[in-house]
Amino acid sequence: MMCLEVKDFIQGYIGTRMDGWCLWSVLSWIVTLSVLAWVGVQLIHLTRRLFIHAFAAYPPFTSYGAWAVVTGCTDGIGLSYAKELARHGMKIALISRNPDKLETVAWQIEKEFGVETKVIQADFTKLDIYEGIKEKLAGLDIGILVNNVGMATRISPFLDVPDGEKTYQDVLLVNNMSMVRMTHMVLPGMVEKRKGIIINVSSISDVSPVPLLTTYSATKAFIYSFSRGLAYEYKSKGILVHHVDPWYVYTKMMNKLVHRPGLMAPTPDIFVRADLRSITKVQVTSGYWLHNFMREAARFMDFIAPTAATNMVGWTIKNVLERAMQKRAKLKKQKADAKTA
Numbered sequence: 117m118m119c120l121e122v123k124d125f126i127q128g129y130i131g132t133r134m135d136g137w138c139l140w141s142v143l144s145w146i147v148t149l150s151v152l153a154w155v156g157v158q159l160i161h162l163t164r165r166l167f168i169h170a171f172a173a174y175p176p177f178t179s180y181g182a183w184a185v186v187t188g189c190t191d192g193i194g195l196s197y198a199k200e201l202a203r204h205g206m207k208i209a210l211i212s213r214n215p216d217k218l219e220t221v222a223w224q225i226e227k228e229f230g231v232e233t234k235v236i237q238a239d240f241t242k243l244d245i246y247e248g249i250k251e252k253l254a255g256l257d258i259g260i261l262v263n264n265v266g267m268a269t270r271i272s273p274f275l276d277v278p279d280g281e282k283t284y285q286d287v288l289l290v291n292n293m294s295m296v297r298m299t300h301m302v303l304p305g306m307v308e309k310r311k312g313i314i315i316n317v318s319s320i321s322d323v324s325p326v327p328l329l330t331t332y333s334a335t336k337a338f339i340y341s342f343s344r345g346l347a348y349e350y351k352s353k354g355i356l357v358h359h360v361d362p363w364y365v366y367t368k369m370m371n372k373l374v375h376r377p378g379l380m381a382p383t384p385d386i387f388v389r390a391d392l393r394s395i396t397k398v399q400v401t402s403g404y405w406l407h408n409f410m411r412e413a414a415r416f417m418d419f420i421a422p423t424a425a426t427n428m429v430g431w432t433i434k435n436v437l438e439r440a441m442q443k444r445a446k447l448k449k450q451k452a453d454a455k456t457a
């Protein structure tokens with residue numbers, strides 16, 4: 117019945133009678149050309165991003181404002197954003213929880229890049245920190261806000277995460293509440309001068325659910341939605357919202373899964389340099405050429421077969437973790453053997 121209706125529709129549309137073979141041949145051409153067009157568009161996007169992350173000129177960061185604010189800046193990706201923006205002449209407001217590490221990072225940045233810094237100690241698992249941060253940022257000409265701070269849970273089924281009630285509350289406060297409150301604090305000043313960049317650091321796990329890291333990946337999906345909606349609302353007011361969702365980057369957070377930096381897991385400095393080339397050119401990216409390929413593959417899988425995609429990711433995570441644990445145990449044993457020899 118359905119086939120007949122489709123056939124009648126096409127025949128009516130082109131004004132010619134068609135036999136069954138001809139109809140299916142037309143339909144299969146339509147499907148094939150649509151898939152090819154989709155693949156073509158994706159390849160164009162990927163190639164464009166590949167060139168941008170590798171070769172595009174850095175934007176004039178200081179033209180957006182004198183200061184960059186970076187959350188979670190004493191290690192990993194946040195530390196690299198702070199250093200790279202300082203290298204380009206921005207003054208840096210550093211927000212993290214460990215006062216000693218903050219002082220060390222501020223001293224290093226001032227010494228290496230000759231720019232002013234401001235240190236703000238805050239633990240984003242708390243809700244009473246925001247008035248203090250606001251007071252310390254008052255009066256600064258903020259051009260860039262990097263919402264980077266994030267924490268992950270242990271890789272395990274939902275109920276097996278130790279101290280679940282507190283851990284899940286912390287994850288939501290650090291990954292999501294910090295981003296909303298910091299953006300709410302800094303955005304009015306940017307809107308007033310009609311320019312500013314907000315960089316939201318998410319994770320490739322925002323594309324499709326990641327079993328065994330379910331709550332973490334759900335907080336990252338929140339960021340994806342938040343970034344895209346905000347970008348639309350404030351584009352006409354001169355604000356750029358740049359969403360970056362990395363795959364593996366070689367940092368403390370990933371040290372259980374990744375043992376050394378490489379092509380798949382770049383160092384945070386390499387990753388951030390590649391991403392900063394794109395912040396005024398691409399709204400959503402994984403920040404690094406290879407990560408963009410992984411992102412598009414994950415997106416495609418989730419689009420055509422969402423349940424199979426989740427099963428595959430769950431299976432992969434389990435295996436990657438098992439292999440990483442075995443490798444870790446082997447390295448530990450090799451080190452112990454070398455010591456006793």
Ligand SMILES: NC(=O)c1ccc[n+]([C@@H]2O[C@H](COP(=O)([O-])OP(=O)(O)OC[C@H]3O[C@@H](n4cnc5c(N)ncnc54)[C@H](OP(=O)(O)O)[C@@H]3O)[C@@H](O)[C@H]2O)c1
Nearest residue numbers: 188189190191192193213214239240266319364365367369
């Ligand atoms: N690394 C990856 O492969 C990867 C992949 C996808 C997404 N990401 C995302 O990238 C972002 C940065 O990750 P990363 O790998 O660079 O992490 P990281 O190396 O663990 O560094 C996290 C930074 O955040 C600070 N921090 C943690 N909890 C905090 C809290 N409650 N209050 C204030 N500061 C806090 C840490 O400060 P302390 O020095 O005090 O610990 C540290 O400076 C996160 O949003 C993460 O989800 C990372």
